[in-house]
Amino acid sequence: MASLPPNFQQLKQDQLQPFLHDEISVPADLEGNVLITTVDKIYNWSRRSSMWPLLFGLACCAIEMIASAASRYDLSRFGMEVMRPSPRQSDLMIVSGTVTKKMVPAIVRIYNQMAEPRYVVSMGACATGGGPFKEGYNVVSGIDKYIPVDVYVPGCPPTPEALIYGLMKMHEKVDRQSVVSVPWYQKDSSQFVPVPRLGPDIFDPRQVELIKDTTLKAATGAAAANGAAAGGAAAETRGPVELSAKAIARMEEAKRRWRAKQG
Ligand code: SF4
Numbered sequence: 001m002a003s004l005p006p007n008f009q010q011l012k013q014d015q016l017q018p019f020l021h022d023e024i025s026v027p028a029d030l031e032g033n034v035l036i037t038t039v040d041k042i043y044n045w046s047r048r049s050s051m052w053p054l055l056f057g058l059a060c061c062a063i064e065m066i067a068s069a070a071s072r073y074d075l076s077r078f079g080m081e082v083m084r085p086s087p088r089q090s091d092l093m094i095v096s097g098t099v100t101k102k103m104v105p106a107i108v109r110i111y112n113q114m115a116e117p118r119y120v121v122s123m124g125a126c127a128t129g130g131g132p133f134k135e136g137y138n139v140v141s142g143i144d145k146y147i148p149v150d151v152y153v154p155g156c157p158p159t160p161e162a163l164i165y166g167l168m169k170m171h172e173k174v175d176r177q178s179v180v181s182v183p184w185y186q187k188d189s190s191q192f193v194p195v196p197r198l199g200p201d202i203f204d205p206r207q208v209e210l211i212k213d214t215t216l217k218a219a220t221g222a223a224a225a226n227g228a229a230a231g232g233a234a235a236e237t238r239g240p241v242e243l244s245a246k247a248i249a250r251m252e253e254a255k256r257r258w259r260a261k262q263g
Contacts, residue, residue, distance in 0.1 A: 040178050047091075047117065048174040051167075054090035054110070055083035058097025061124035061157045065096045068160035078167065087113040092170070094163075095143045098126040098133055104140055108195045111147045116184035119174075121166055122149045125156040132156065147193055212243070212251075 016032055026034055057065060069075045069083065084090040087110045099107065111120070122143055125131030133139040143149065150173060153166035179185060243251070 043179055044175050044177055048171040050079040051092045051119070051170075051174075052082050052084050052090050053080060053092045053094050054087055054114070055085050056110075058095065058099060058103060059126060061096040061126065064157045064160055065094055065123060065163060068163050073160045073164060075164070075167075078171070080167070087111075088115060090114055091118050093118065093120045093147075094123050095120065095127040095149075096123040098131065099140050099143050100138050101140055102138070104143075104146055105195050105197065107143065108146050108193050112192055112195070117182065119150045119170060120147055121151045121153060121163075121170060123153045123163060123166070124158055125154065128152050128154065146196060148191075 012032075057063075067073065069081060075081050080092075087093075091114065093107075093111060093114065095107065111118070120143075122128045126133065126139070127143050128149075130136070130139050130141040134141055140146070151166045151170045153162050155162050158166070183191070
């Protein structure tokens, strides 16, 4: 075995202390080789040193996440290079990219399939709050509205360095946990997150009359403008655009559901 460097030998010598315990005897040849620590420290050290991320990406941020696993940034120094294709073998979900309404049910379902302990990192402006697509018709305003997030990494996109910094913060968070208080060892603590259901696009049913009026006015105005451009007479002949029976039925159904929810 290669000899230890002198400074390490000195460090070891400095840390040696007599083992003061009446009932436990340490054999002479083992003295100087006994390490004492706490269960929490060992538990947290082993857990954070082998955190396996789940392999999936949603949009451009995923490219930066992939770069962080390549040789230049090298996630394997944290024991994280094995990105798992199955939620059952993963304990870290990195939500990297734009979260669309269509994708949310799948993400929540995958989160539910991960075994405890499990952690979530929200990577980038999109995953954290919608990013440049906030208020878009198909994008949710943050994944934390559906699943609990442990660390947020800002940026559009965050660099691999930023992601690694976020992962180190994640490790620090794990280091602060205790087996006595972690939720997954508490009774009845298993948290199943309800899977959101895809349905008609989200809108506020209280505004339905306003939306209807505005839509009709816009449609009438556009028709008049088109008629005027085509010679004037056509503007008079075009009336307001009527909603189809199907659209009216869907609107009434939405209003009925909203009223029922309000009690
Ligand atoms: S935060 Fe920016 S880089 Fe990341 S997914 Fe959204 S638009 Fe793409």
